[in-house]
Amino acid sequence: MLIRLGESEFPLRPAPEVLEVGFGDGRFTAELARRHPEWRILGAEVSAASVARALKRFRREGIANVWVYHGQATFALRNLVAPRSLVRVYVNFPDPWPKAKHEENRLLRRAFFQRLSTRLAEGGELWLTTDHEGYWRYAQAEAAASGLFDVDTPPPPPHLLTTKYALKWKEVGRSFYHAVFRKRAEDPTPWPPLPRCPMPHALMSGTLPRLETFEKTVVRFEGGAAVLLEVAAFPGGYYFLTHVEEGDLVQDVLLEVRTSAHGLYVGLSRFGAPLATPGVKAAVAWLVGFLEGQGLGVLQRSY
Numbered sequence: 212m213l214i215r216l217g218e219s220e221f222p223l224r225p226a227p228e229v230l231e232v233g234f235g236d237g238r239f240t241a242e243l244a245r246r247h248p249e250w251r252i253l254g255a256e257v258s259a260a261s262v263a264r265a266l267k268r269f270r271r272e273g274i275a276n277v278w279v280y281h282g283q284a285t286f287a288l289r290n291l292v293a294p295r296s297l298v299r300v301y302v303n304f305p306d307p308w309p310k311a312k313h314e315e316n317r318l319l320r321r322a323f324f325q326r327l328s329t330r331l332a333e334g335g336e337l338w339l340t341t342d343h344e345g346y347w348r349y350a351q352a353e354a355a356a357s358g359l360f361d362v363d364t365p366p367p368p369p370h371l372l373t374t375k376y377a378l379k380w381k382e383v384g385r386s387f388y389h390a391v392f393r394k395r396a397e398d399p400t401p402w403p404p405l406p407r408c409p410m411p412h413a414l415m416s417g418t419l420p421r422l423e424t425f426e427k428t429v430v431r432f433e434g435g436a437a438v439l440l441e442v443a444a445f446p447g448g449y450y451f452l453t454h455v456e457e458g459d460l461v462q463d464v465l466l467e468v469r470t471s472a473h474g475l476y477v478g479l480s481r482f483g484a485p486l487a488t489p490g491v492k493a494a495v496a497w498l499v500g501f502l503e504g505q506g507l508g509v510l511q512r513s514y
């Protein structure tokens with residue numbers, strides 16, 4: 212089931228016990244879900260194409276205990292996972308970022324282990340399997356630097372070597388590396404989920420302007436940027452296709468301007484159940500200002 216942030220509780224309830232980071236085509240996730248029907252499994256994956264493929268697979272194979280988040284694993288960990296609830300996290304063949312100057316893109320860094328410790332249950336584990344010896348060693352050093360995990364490096368259990376990437380690397384004879392990071396202590400820094408914002412909107416007076424052209428506009432705000440990409444007209448209003456990046460959250464949302472009984476409504480559209488965030492608020496505020504520039508007045512602001 213695909214998680215829609217605007218309609219989800221933070222954290223999810225009941226809490227998932229297992230998180231898989233970067234599930235790719237979802238074949239391992241589906242097998243895990245079959246082996247453990249008692250687990251609620253949360254999968255986080257940044258690739259839209261992989262999410263679509265995996266959802267199709269879960270539907271086809273009748274998998275009902277997997278929840279899918281399309282986006283960054285750190286966002287899922289922070290907002291969707293309850294404190295001390297995970298018994299297991301799987302990271303199978305993470306992107307290795309092999310060049311030294313790209314190491315900061317690796318997921319399994321000290322800061323990640325610190326955050327992870329707040330979401331793992333007592334004795335909860337992260338299982339890493341990779342073909343990249345450098346990353347395997349790097350992750351162990353980062354976990355050790357956090358001081359929060361015990362690390363074992365047994366050979367990878369055979370069922371972990373059934374993912375798409377495992378099969379691909381088996382074919383060319385690569386070696387595999389495995390590590391189990393067991394929580395020993397917890398980072399004391401609080402890491403609460405993002406607060407919920409009400410849907411940002413305004414009511415404006417005046418007549419809907421005719422927008423013949425609209426130039427792509429970047430709105431910067433503390434912690435990110437929103438790009439109003441293009442506008443589409445519908446009878447009685449406009450949609451503005453808007454890309455918002457803030458921290459580890461990326462959303463494509465629709466802002467709307469439409470006639471309503473009380474005036475012109477300007478705000479975040481509910482289409483796609485987006486999450487109202489400070490970045491979305493900043494984009495709505497910009498749009499209200501833009502419409503003021505077209506001669507409209509503000510009757511009420513709610514953002």
Ligand SMILES: C[S@@+](CC[C@H](N)C(=O)[O-])C[C@H]1O[C@@H](n2cnc3c(N)ncnc32)[C@H](O)[C@@H]1O
Nearest residue numbers: 233235255256257258283284303304374375376
């Ligand atoms: C090399 S592939 C491995 C896929 C799968 N686990 C397998 O073994 O076949 C790495 C996957 O992780 C995803 N990914 C990379 N960074 C991620 C992140 N921060 N959060 C969620 N997914 C991520 C990529 O989109 C990609 O699908």
